[in-house]
Amino acid sequence: MQNFVFHNPTKILFGKNTIPAIGAETAAFGEKVLLVYGAGSIKKSGLYERVTESLEKAGMEITEHSGVQSNPLLSHVRSGIALAKKNGCQVICAVGGGSVIDEAKAICAGSTVEHDVWKFFTGKKSIKAPLPLTTVLTLAAAGSEMNSGMVITNDETSQKFGFGNKQLFPKTSILDPSITCSVPPDYTAYGAVDAINHILEFYFTTEDPSTAVQDRIMEGLIINAMESCNKCLANPDDYAARADLMWTSTLALNGLTAAGLGKVGFPMHMMGHTLSAFYNIPHGASLSAIAPGWMRFHAPSQPARFAQFAERVFEIREGNEQEKADRGISKLTAWFTSIHAPVTLSELEIPEKDIVRIAENAVALAKVWRLKDYDTKKIEAILRVCL
Amino acid sequence: MQNFVFHNPTKILFGKNTIPAIGAETAAFGEKVLLVYGAGSIKKSGLYERVTESLEKAGMEITEHSGVQSNPLLSHVRSGIALAKKNGCQVICAVGGGSVIDEAKAICAGSTVEHDVWKFFTGKKSIKAPLPLTTVLTLAAAGSEMNSGMVITNDETSQKFGFGNKQLFPKTSILDPSITCSVPPDYTAYGAVDAINHILEFYFTTEDPSTAVQDRIMEGLIINAMESCNKCLANPDDYAARADLMWTSTLALNGLTAAGLGKVGFPMHMMGHTLSAFYNIPHGASLSAIAPGWMRFHAPSQPARFAQFAERVFEIREGNEQEKADRGISKLTAWFTSIHAPVTLSELEIPEKDIVRIAENAVALAKVWRLKDYDTKKIEAILRVCL
Numbered sequence: 166m167q168n169f170v171f172h173n174p175t176k177i178l179f180g181k182n183t184i185p186a187i188g189a190e191t192a193a194f195g196e197k198v199l200l201v202y203g204a205g206s207i208k209k210s211g212l213y214e215r216v217t218e219s220l221e222k223a224g225m226e227i228t229e230h231s232g233v234q235s236n237p238l239l240s241h242v243r244s245g246i247a248l249a250k251k252n253g254c255q256v257i258c259a260v261g262g263g264s265v266i267d268e269a270k271a272i273c274a275g276s277t278v279e280h281d282v283w284k285f286f287t288g289k290k291s292i293k294a295p296l297p298l299t300t301v302l303t304l305a306a307a308g309s310e311m312n313s314g315m316v317i318t319n320d321e322t323s324q325k326f327g328f329g330n331k332q333l334f335p336k337t338s339i340l341d342p343s344i345t346c347s348v349p350p351d352y353t354a355y356g357a358v359d360a361i362n363h364i365l366e367f368y369f370t371t372e373d374p375s376t377a378v379q380d381r382i383m384e385g386l387i388i389n390a391m392e393s394c395n396k397c398l399a400n401p402d403d404y405a406a407r408a409d410l411m412w413t414s415t416l417a418l419n420g421l422t423a424a425g426l427g428k429v430g431f432p433m434h435m436m437g438h439t440l441s442a443f444y445n446i447p448h449g450a451s452l453s454a455i456a457p458g459w460m461r462f463h464a465p466s467q468p469a470r471f472a473q474f475a476e477r478v479f480e481i482r483e484g485n486e487q488e489k490a491d492r493g494i495s496k497l498t499a500w501f502t503s504i505h506a507p508v509t510l511s512e513l514e515i516p517e518k519d520i521v522r523i524a525e526n527a528v529a530l531a532k533v534w535r536l537k538d539y540d541t542k543k544i545e546a547i548l549r550v551c552l
Numbered sequence: 553m554q555n556f557v558f559h560n561p562t563k564i565l566f567g568k569n570t571i572p573a574i575g576a577e578t579a580a581f582g583e584k585v586l587l588v589y590g591a592g593s594i595k596k597s598g599l600y601e602r603v604t605e606s607l608e609k610a611g612m613e614i615t616e617h618s619g620v621q622s623n624p625l626l627s628h629v630r631s632g633i634a635l636a637k638k639n640g641c642q643v644i645c646a647v648g649g650g651s652v653i654d655e656a657k658a659i660c661a662g663s664t665v666e667h668d669v670w671k672f673f674t675g676k677k678s679i680k681a682p683l684p685l686t687t688v689l690t691l692a693a694a695g696s697e698m699n700s701g702m703v704i705t706n707d708e709t710s711q712k713f714g715f716g717n718k719q720l721f722p723k724t725s726i727l728d729p730s731i732t733c734s735v736p737p738d739y740t741a742y743g744a745v746d747a748i749n750h751i752l753e754f755y756f757t758t759e760d761p762s763t764a765v766q767d768r769i770m771e772g773l774i775i776n777a778m779e780s781c782n783k784c785l786a787n788p789d790d791y792a793a794r795a796d797l798m799w800t801s802t803l804a805l806n807g808l809t810a811a812g813l814g815k816v817g818f819p820m821h822m823m824g825h826t827l828s829a830f831y832n833i834p835h836g837a838s839l840s841a842i843a844p845g846w847m848r849f850h851a852p853s854q855p856a857r858f859a860q861f862a863e864r865v866f867e868i869r870e871g872n873e874q875e876k877a878d879r880g881i882s883k884l885t886a887w888f889t890s891i892h893a894p895v896t897l898s899e900l901e902i903p904e905k906d907i908v909r910i911a912e913n914a915v916a917l918a919k920v921w922r923l924k925d926y927d928t929k930k931i932e933a934i935l936r937v938c939l
Contacts, residue, residue: 166729166795168567173560179812180555342553375792378776378800385768392764405762408553412812413765421808425566425799 263307355449582642650694742836
């Protein structure tokens, strides 16, 4: 096990009827709140009313910043910061999925400084006393509700950059699984894929094979993500399954799985981001299309690790290490297919001739994320396996 | 899954060469520190010098409170509080295992109030702004380094009471597994038993069977506790195994396993505490002597749960639920025996005639801990299975 610091101060309020707590949790940090949300689905579902009612009951003055897109844009972050400054907001409350929470974190960071917020993303400035953040989660997927990271797309330069800072953990996140019963099947599935991919990235990029505790936790979370996703798709109103999937996706990226693994990377996300940017593919779908090929490419160089994955997650007991590895990858691929997540580039109608330009775009992110062993050639080679 | 609040703000610094950070971590809370430790084994190992050097380098003025016993005593807590008050200590630093950290928590709580500290344990007073606590852990077992609970024995009334409060999470805990390489085999084994028992208590007393995420995490932690303990006993200097056992035992009681289970109890600890009190049996040994009998007593009423335990922890696939349950319990019992932990009362030379008085003592704790379905008769019946 590698040395690590684990410090996750986010308070989680999990369960039924927890939404009414958002007012008191948010009012603890000030009277003036910037309420951040997306395209308005929270208005249709009635969540908007429940949240604003609670905030108002707690005596809060609400400024609204809506219209956050999936793959949130820097320009929209900037307008949120201007609004927060203009209205003297003391705290931000994000109601939504990973994109909304990510954008809210960037607004928290940018609202207490004079310089442009993008300087945090390019490493030119360090975080200083950001505004506090509370969240109400509406989608089991990204894990942003219990971590300190975010990804924002600069719509001027087409750069999709991310960073994290310990001052940006949400203070309180409210996770009411019943809210997610209305999430449609495709986004339920993509959310599970996202959570699973967060674990796979760490599981297969760890520099340390002696992470027995973390391995068991990661394997258990993957099994749970699959099992609970299946139940949610079979019966969207299955509260227990929604709860299981929600807590699993939160634990998948809250620092617990990575603690002790040493340096880990997000190579599949790195390639998936380009697919999303070029072809407007949902995040989860981009990951399911990349993962099988990425795994097949890497299995021969770490057969024992891939065999352990196959044995413990899919109970594959026959064959040598490479055979087990292959069967494990096939099983995962088949599961992706069963939930109607794409597993190849061809399925997404991405032609082989595009591979060069995808790789050229992706390699820029590989540099930003310091994925040192990913050059254009390697990315191209992996993408060919993904075809 | 039941509703829950999860909020664990303790910062963990884990790994080699982390001890020198204790000075800065502690000095963040004030200049005057009460250093709490046990019988002096930390002096023999050189740890005392490393800690005090770091504290002094950080400019701290140290007051020492040593001599903490396993099963820490209220009288000693009181003298620690008096010392902290007299010297105006602003922060407490605990160097030791669960007993030392537990006592330090009680001193933190008692040092900022005028009334006697025991009133917190009897529920007559509520915690108010306790002193902050930092810890250096020397034994993988209790989990006190990352939770907010403690158990103290009132040496006037022979009551062994415990409570927890969210203000009593350590601010920072330093976990250097290499320190534990010198822990002798019996205490290494008892520590693993303690960690496993913390998980078993929750696993089998949960009111909610729909805790799929938590189940996988608990099962994985039990497997890891056994595997890493075996490696530590075979080679005490196996750093990876010591690290694995240390992080496993911390995660076993940091709130993660219990979150979502609803009301859980510590019935095996309840009975074990009486064994320790009457016969001076190490905490872990009292638990290994109780657990097999307690499990055999309960398996018939929840065979599916016990069968799942057997299947997932010991890979038992043959037989019906009750048969699997039996085999799982036998496997765990055999493992306890393999690490030289006692598995019956007879092994501890506790005669059958003592059962009545053990039950009479234990039932008092059952009342304090609100284990409503444990009366004297039931405890006696379980103890007979433990014979």
